[in-house]
Amino acid sequence: MRKHPISFTINGDLQELFVEPRKTLLAVIRDTIGLTGTKEGCSTGDCGACTVIVDGEPVTSCMLLAVSANGKEVTTIEGISSPDQLHPVQQAFLETGGYQCGFCTPGFIMAAKALLDDNLDIPEDEMRHALGGNICRCTGYTKIVEAVLSAAETMRANA
Amino acid sequence: MRNFEYFEPKTFAEASALLTRYGGEAELLGGGTDLIIGMKDRTLTPGYVISLEHVPGIEGITYDDCDGLWVGAMTKMRAIERSSIVRERYTALAEGAEEVGSIQIRNLATLGGNIAHGSPAADTAAALLVLDAQVKIAGGEVERSVPIADFYLGPGQTVLRTGEILTGFSMPARSANSGSQYLKHKIRQVMDLAFVGVATSVSLSNGTVTDTKIGLAAVAPKPIRATDAEAIITGSSLSGEVLRQAAGAAAGQSSPISDLRCTAEHRREIVAALTKETATTAVARAQV
Ligand SMILES: Cc1cc2nc3c(=O)[nH]c(=O)nc-3n(C[C@H](O)[C@H](O)[C@H](O)COP(=O)(O)OP(=O)(O)OC[C@H]3O[C@@H](n4cnc5c(N)ncnc54)[C@H](O)[C@@H]3O)c2cc1C
Numbered sequence: 001m002r003k004h005p006i007s008f009t010i011n012g013d014l015q016e017l018f019v020e021p022r023k024t025l026l027a028v029i030r031d032t033i034g035l036t037g038t039k040e041g042c043s044t045g046d047c048g049a050c051t052v053i054v055d056g057e058p059v060t061s062c063m064l065l066a067v068s069a070n071g072k073e074v075t076t077i078e079g080i081s082s083p084d085q086l087h088p089v090q091q092a093f094l095e096t097g098g099y100q101c102g103f104c105t106p107g108f109i110m111a112a113k114a115l116l117d118d119n120l121d122i123p124e125d126e127m128r129h130a131l132g133g134n135i136c137r138c139t140g141y142t143k144i145v146e147a148v149l150s151a152a153e154t155m156r157a158n159a
Numbered sequence: 160m161r162n163f164e165y166f167e168p169k170t171f172a173e174a175s176a177l178l179t180r181y182g183g184e185a186e187l188l189g190g191g192t193d194l195i196i197g198m199k200d201r202t203l204t205p206g207y208v209i210s211l212e213h214v215p216g217i218e219g220i221t222y223d224d225c226d227g228l229w230v231g232a233m234t235k236m237r238a239i240e241r242s243s244i245v246r247e248r249y250t251a252l253a254e255g256a257e258e259v260g261s262i263q264i265r266n267l268a269t270l271g272g273n274i275a276h277g278s279p280a281a282d283t284a285a286a287l288l289v290l291d292a293q294v295k296i297a298g299g300e301v302e303r304s305v306p307i308a309d310f311y312l313g314p315g316q317t318v319l320r321t322g323e324i325l326t327g328f329s330m331p332a333r334s335a336n337s338g339s340q341y342l343k344h345k346i347r348q349v350m351d352l353a354f355v356g357v358a359t360s361v362s363l364s365n366g367t368v369t370d371t372k373i374g375l376a377a378v379a380p381k382p383i384r385a386t387d388a389e390a391i392i393t394g395s396s397l398s399g400e401v402l403r404q405a406a407g408a409a410a411g412q413s414s415p416i417s418d419l420r421c422t423a424e425h426r427r428e429i430v431a432a433l434t435k436e437t438a439t440t441a442v443a444r445a446q447v
């Protein structure tokens with residue numbers, strides 16, 4: 001089957017690849033590029049573990065063909081911190097204990113970051129609803145919600 | 160996923176020619192949230208996938224008081240729920256879009272894909288029914304327009320013919336004294352398919368309902384209008400008795416199935432309850 005030349009930026013770096021059209025963006029991020037922070041939970045769009053940000057909007061990367069990312073700007077969990085500082089959402093998950101096994105965490109952090117980039121003042125009930133596409137089997141969500149609320153506070157203070 | 164040849168046509172003519180060349184072996188790709196699921200579990204094994212992403216003129220939302228609303232087939236659910244004109248005047252459609260999956264899914268899922276897929280439970284279908292949408296379809300040089308009520312043939316089946324592309328939806332302009340609502344009954348608040356979906360749209364004049372449309376999703380082989388209930392409400396001022404009768408009539412027109420999640424009888428009760436609630440809200444919204 002014909003492979004397709006694609007190029008897109010991932011965490012600011014330009015990637016030029018030849019991909020089989022059946023490869024999902026998730027598979028290319030993990031297996032070809034080797035960034036394994038983004039997780040595969042369900043592979044059917046239901047769990048949110050594979051959430052990345054494409055052109056500013058969060059998407060489930062298991063539901064997007066890599067060829068469709070051609071020309072776009074992709075951000076993964078590896079791309080939101082600087083070498084000496086975590087992103088406020090990461091820092092808040094760390095301090096609040098918003099994770100146990102950690103498998104859902106990158107997806108939650110990317111979804112929460114996108115949400116707060118859009119609206120730093122989002123009320124808690126709306127925030128819970130907006131994160132409904134992310135599933136956690138460990139924490140019971142309380143600590144995750146606390147982490148996102150605390151991150152929002154930090155980000156508001158720094159805004 | 161089985162491998163396939165992938166195309167990204169840059170013009171409508173090119174897309175249409177590819178579709179004609181590969182016929183039944185090709186699938187169109189909108190946001191892919193139905194298609195990729197089907198390809199992953201191999202219920203769909205197209206030899207050719209034709210992306211519509213770069214075809215011009217089939218994405219976006221436009222409105223004017225004369226021609227009404229146009230929503231391109233490739234418009235994302237997220238763009239629809241965020242559109243102020245849709246929220247204001249075509250509220251049920253914004254609410255239908257907002258019910259689809261999660262934010263991550265709605266950034267991919269398109270309105271055209273939701274309808275072309277042919278699911279009787281599609282969350283935007285009931286809204287499009289009550290907002291009088293015309294489905295715009297083009298194949299080769301020929302364009303046609305089909306009322307959404309005639310678009311569905313049965314589960315997974317629509318009037319779309321091989322070689323045709325759904326280009327968008329147009330809905331007549333709505334006056335300030337109209338209102339609408341879509342409600343979905345589900346167990347989990349996010350990411351659950353509709354047990355029942357009901358949309359109602361009304362227009363008012365001097366406290367009397369002059370026009371009523373009620374759309375039901377997930378309770379028949381295709382999305383349907385509850386015309387008996389509509390006739391009961393139109394001409395009334397929506398008293399409790401009218402609501403009770405309309406709710407019963409809507410439940411009577413539905414033909415839900417029993418499955419693991421819910422019995423048919425219970426689904427009918429939900430149709431009745433949501434008919435009452437959406438009619439009440441639609442009238443209240445028409446008054447402001
Ligand atoms: C996790 C998850 C949750 C979901 N939750 C919901 C939900 O709550 N409610 C709901 O209604 N749906 C839900 N869906 C289903 C799906 O997201 C929607 O139906 C969506 O709108 C499909 O649009 P798409 O652009 O992704 O379609 P695609 O997958 O791209 O296309 C679907 C079908 O339509 C055809 N098609 C697409 N565009 C056109 C066109 N312009 N002309 C002709 N044919 C076309 C394709 O060939 C394909 O057969 C969910 C899906 C997932 C994965």
Ligand code: FES
Nearest residue numbers: 041042043048062
């Ligand atoms: S792995 Fe993509 S949503 Fe679960």
Ligand code: FES
Nearest residue numbers: 100101136137138
């Ligand atoms: S921390 Fe284990 S799944 Fe969320």
